[in-house]
Amino acid sequence: MIGVQLRYSFRVYPSAGQRTALARAFGCARVVFNDALRARETARAAGLPFIPSGELSKQLAASKKTPERAWLAEVSSVVLQQSLRDLDTAYKNFFDGLKGKRPKMGPPRFKSRKDTRQSVRFTANAGWKITTGGKLRLPKVGDVPVRWSRSVPSVPSTVTVVKDSAGRYFASFVVGTETETLLATDSVAGIDLGLTHFAILSDGTKVDSPRFLRRAEKKLKKAQQDLSRKTKGSKNRAKARIKAARAHARTADARREFHHQLSTKIIRENQAVAVEDLAVKGLARTRMAKSVHDAGWSAFTTMLEYKAALYGRTFHRIGRFEPTSQVCSQCGVKDGPKPLHIRTWTCGACGTHLDRDINAAVNVAKAAGLAVSACGARVGPGLVPAQREETGTHPKTSRASGSQAGISVL
Numbered sequence: 001m002i003g004v005q006l007r008y009s010f011r012v013y014p015s016a017g018q019r020t021a022l023a024r025a026f027g028c029a030r031v032v033f034n035d036a037l038r039a040r041e042t043a044r045a046a047g048l049p050f051i052p053s054g055e056l057s058k059q060l061a062a063s064k065k066t067p068e069r070a071w072l073a074e075v076s077s078v079v080l081q082q083s084l085r086d087l088d089t090a091y092k093n094f095f096d097g098l099k100g101k102r103p104k105m106g107p108p109r110f111k112s113r114k115d116t117r118q119s120v121r122f123t124a125n126a127g128w129k130i131t132t133g134g135k136l137r138l139p140k141v142g143d144v145p146v147r148w149s150r151s152v153p154s155v156p157s158t159v160t161v162v163k164d165s166a167g168r169y170f171a172s173f174v175v176g177t178e179t180e181t182l183l184a185t186d187s188v189a190g191i192d193l194g195l196t197h198f199a200i201l202s203d204g205t206k207v208d209s210p211r212f213l214r215r216a217e218k219k220l221k222k223a224q225q226d227l228s229r230k231t232k233g234s235k236n237r238a239k240a241r242i243k244a245a246r247a248h249a250r251t252a253d254a255r256r257e258f259h260h261q262l263s264t265k266i267i268r269e270n271q272a273v274a275v276e277d278l279a280v281k282g283l284a285r286t287r288m289a290k291s292v293h294d295a296g297w298s299a300f301t302t303m304l305e306y307k308a309a310l311y312g313r314t315f316h317r318i319g320r321f322e323p324t325s326q327v328c329s330q331c332g333v334k335d336g337p338k339p340l341h342i343r344t345w346t347c348g349a350c351g352t353h354l355d356r357d358i359n360a361a362v363n364v365a366k367a368a369g370l371a372v373s374a375c376g377a378r379v380g381p382g383l384v385p386a387q388r389e390e391t392g393t394h395p396k397t398s399r400a401s402g403s404q405a406g407i408s409v410l
Contacts (some may be wrong), residue, residue: 005175005176006306007173007174009171010147010149010171011146011147011168012136012144012161018141019169021075021140021142022120024075025120025141028074029075032072038110040091056084057081074140075140076139078126082120083120120161121158121160122139122160122161127139136159144171146171153178154176155175156175159171160174165245167245180311185269187269188273188370189274189365190364191266191361191364193278197357198210200358201361202358202364204358209295210254211291212255212258213251213255213290214290214291216250227240259300260303267307267311272314272315274316274368275304275315275316275318275364276320276322277318277319278297279320280298305317316368316369316370324360325356327363328349329359330350330354331352335348335349343356343357
């Protein structure tokens with residue numbers, strides 16, 4: 001069966017001495033990355049050819065023998081070589097963006113010791129392994145305790161140790177896993193993503209938006225205020241920064257967990273799923289920016305896409321210019337755009353009374369070629385257009401079974 005690459009991350013708890021060893025590894029990898037980047041940028045400024053990776057590796061080996069860089073030998077050499085490979089990847093992504101092979105991104109930048117996220121990568125050549133006691137043995141670091149929340153489907157070849165902005169340590173494994181074909185089902189779903197309701201399915205299900213950032217806004221604001229009052233460079237400021245980062249991390253973790261539960265539920269219950277390719281970057285420049293970032297649509301659709309590939313389902317992404325809110329899902333007549341405050345409307349051609357969001361979800365499914373019934377978009381029968389004062393009302397809808405409180409872990 002076709003394999004899928006998945007990332008498994010586990011929380012690790014290094015001791016004080018192990019944290020010091022990891023900090024040394026983070027620093028050495030950062031110095032090697034910056035030295036290699038500086039060498040290439042200097043060559044570019046002088047009009048010289050691009051320095052290949054082999055030449056950078058030779059320069060690294062020579063620098064370890066000098067008094068100024070002798071301390072690079074205190075960490076695993078594999079970590080330093082992986083830092084050079086990371087620089088090659090950064091350049092490749094930059095050049096591919098210029099060629100149109102991937103979204104554009106900036107050139108590689110120098111890393112700072114003040115960066116809130118640090119990481120190092122150990123390959124099989126480094127001799128790392130998982131001990132019989134379940135600890136992660138890292139070269140020149142030691143046996144680090146790991147909280148195994150689930151089993152790894154196959155033996156990983158590399159491990160990346162990450163320290164995030166909240167001061168937490170994680171071991172990240174990228175492993176190949178075989179696709180798990182679920183039992184076939186006749187159900188298909190078109191999904192319209194929103195802010196009042198996070199997701200509206202073509203069968204009429206509405207999932208409330210949890211608004212994790214909005215709910216934690218007061219705590220986050222207080223943590224940021226406490227941080228701003230501390231003297232720069234002081235230990236109290238460092239403590240306040242960690243406290244604020246942990247508050248943000250809790251919000252991000254809750255959002256990610258919600259996305260995982262909902263995406264797994266939708267993929268398991270539907271044979272095919274269709275979503276709209278939203279212009280998130282454009283919406284993030286509007287007055288709705290905070291709510292858009294709080295929703296996390298891009299992360300959710302990415303989860304849907306890879307879980308569809310993992311479980312043998314079909315995933316469709318339709319164009320963002322598809323007029324899903326302007327077309328009647330019952331008769332297909334397009335009657336033009338409508339203001340956002342219009343949540344229900346009556347089709348002037350067939351007289352069907354429609355819910356704006358459910359109608360859009362049905363049209364998303366139809367645009368993807370899915371055979372979905374349009375009856376779910378109907379709020380109530382109507383043969384005459386609604387009165388003007390009625391078109392702007394907000395009908396009270398019952399909380400669907402797929403709302404935040406009702407999503408089970410699947």
